[in-house]
Amino acid sequence: MKKVKVELGSNSYEIRIGADLLTRTGLWLRERGFSGKAAIITDTTVKGLYIDALNQGLTIAGFKAATLEVPAGEEQKSLESAGRLYHELTSSYAERTTPILALGGGVIGDLAGFVAATYMRGVPLIHIPTTLLAQVDSSIGGKTAVDHGQLKNVIGVFYQPKLVVADIDTLKTLPEDELTNGMAEVIKHAVIRNRNFFDFLDNNLEKARAIDMSVLEEIVLENVRIKAEIVAKDEKESGLRGILNYGHTVGHAIEAASNFQLKHGQCVAIGMIAAARISNKMGKLDKSDVTRLTDVIRKAGLPTEMPDLKMEDIIQAMKHDKKVQQDKIRFVLLKSIGDTFITDEVSPSLVEEALLGQE
Numbered sequence: 600m601k602k603v604k605v606e607l608g609s610n611s612y613e614i615r616i617g618a619d620l621l622t623r624t625g626l627w628l629r630e631r632g633f634s635g636k637a638a639i640i641t642d643t644t645v646k647g648l649y650i651d652a653l654n655q656g657l658t659i660a661g662f663k664a665a666t667l668e669v670p671a672g673e674e675q676k677s678l679e680s681a682g683r684l685y686h687e688l689t690s691s692y693a694e695r696t697t698p699i700l701a702l703g704g705g706v707i708g709d710l711a712g713f714v715a716a717t718y719m720r721g722v723p724l725i726h727i728p729t730t731l732l733a734q735v736d737s738s739i740g741g742k743t744a745v746d747h748g749q750l751k752n753v754i755g756v757f758y759q760p761k762l763v764v765a766d767i768d769t770l771k772t773l774p775e776d777e778l779t780n781g782m783a784e785v786i787k788h789a790v791i792r793n794r795n796f797f798d799f800l801d802n803n804l805e806k807a808r809a810i811d812m813s814v815l816e817e818i819v820l821e822n823v824r825i826k827a828e829i830v831a832k833d834e835k836e837s838g839l840r841g842i843l844n845y846g847h848t849v850g851h852a853i854e855a856a857s858n859f860q861l862k863h864g865q866c867v868a869i870g871m872i873a874a875a876r877i878s879n880k881m882g883k884l885d886k887s888d889v890t891r892l893t894d895v896i897r898k899a900g901l902p903t904e905m906p907d908l909k910m911e912d913i914i915q916a917m918k919h920d921k922k923v924q925q926d927k928i929r930f931v932l933l934k935s936i937g938d939t940f941i942t943d944e945v946s947p948s949l950v951e952e953a954l955l956g957q958e
């Protein structure tokens with residue numbers, strides 16, 4: 600097992616990464632001074648697969664755990680679901696010291712995190728991410744949220760967990776498209792911060808897609824290191840943390856223009872290529888790096904071509920994005936693989952050219 604610490608002063612916490620960790624989580628909670636009750640929030644799919652292993656360890660460590668279940672899917676990231684969960688927490692007599700264990704993907708992490716942050720003004724939160732995206736991204740950094748109508752993540756709060764347990768064995772049951780979806784964030788982390796890790800991905804993505812556990816462990820570990828370092832330097836996203844939005848300005852716009860029919864990872868993949876092309880057109884990034892990024896995205900099984908959507912819808916959606924500040928669209932761009940800069944000097948016509956692949 601590997602450990603990475605997110606250094607946030609009194610809010611610091613550890614991320615544990617390795618195989619067969621679910622049964623050991625109860626003991627680790629006990630070591631952290633928790634005892635008595637625990638509440639597990641999970642979705643129906645993940646419950647069927649992993650609740651027994653988690654419960655086994657919790658029981659051995661002396662916990663009495665209640666399981667609060669929601670159906671799988673983004674629709675559950677809502678105030679209505681949060682309301683039902685508050686009700687179940689009060690019904691199971693959850694107290695201010697009762698830890699909430701978020702067992703699942705990013706949807707469960709965001710929803711359970713939001714509930715933990717607000718129930719009784721905040722109860723301890725433990726993330727147990729079971730998708731690649733949740734292990735490399737959403738469980739680290741303390742962003743919690745629910746959606747409101749078509750608006751994603753508009754109601755939320757920063758709330759750091761006490762511990763993150765990333766059991767890579769859970770990735771064995773993940774549907775292929777969910778693994779691919781998570782790979783977009785994996786590539787993003789490498790491209791913004793670590794060229795050596797990017798090279799590793801270039802050489803090992805095929806093995807990762809074939810569920811080579813040692814490669815997957817290395818991927819999760821390196822991603823966690825990158826995200827933990829960025830979050831530690833800028834907990835509330837007032838500066839550096841903004842680079843994690845690489846590929847997301849265009850990516851979110853494509854996602855919205857597709858009425859959320861395209862998966863987030865697919866949209867981010869195209870967004871990353873567009874941002875690299877823009878960087879190149881602005882004379883900052885070498886053409887060979889654009890080609891390499893496109894190749895790695897292709898190797899991950901992600902799309903590299905613009906989907907069949909109206910350009911004006913994408914540009915319009917971009918103007919409505921959260922990242923727009925004082926009417927300027929904010930872009931994270933590349934100087935080279937591993938090195939970013941932020942600008943609001945990108946014109947919509949440049950975005951259009953980049954999406955259409957014009958040289």
Ligand SMILES: NC(=O)c1ccc[n+]([C@@H]2O[C@H](COP(=O)([O-])OP(=O)(O)OC[C@H]3O[C@@H](n4cnc5c(N)ncnc54)[C@H](O)[C@@H]3O)[C@@H](O)[C@H]2O)c1
Pocket residue numbers: 642644645648671672673676703704705706707709729730731732733736737738739740741742743751752769770771772773774777780
């Ligand atoms: N908080 C953050 O910083 C942050 C960052 C990125 C994304 N997010 C959020 O994360 C969410 C997406 O998360 P996601 O991609 O993990 O999706 P998800 O949570 O919907 O999980 C995807 C699907 O996989 C299933 N699943 C989960 N683990 C499984 C396993 N081990 N085996 C088999 N099936 C499994 C789930 O039941 C679900 O059907 C979005 O709501 C997004 O906004 C948050």
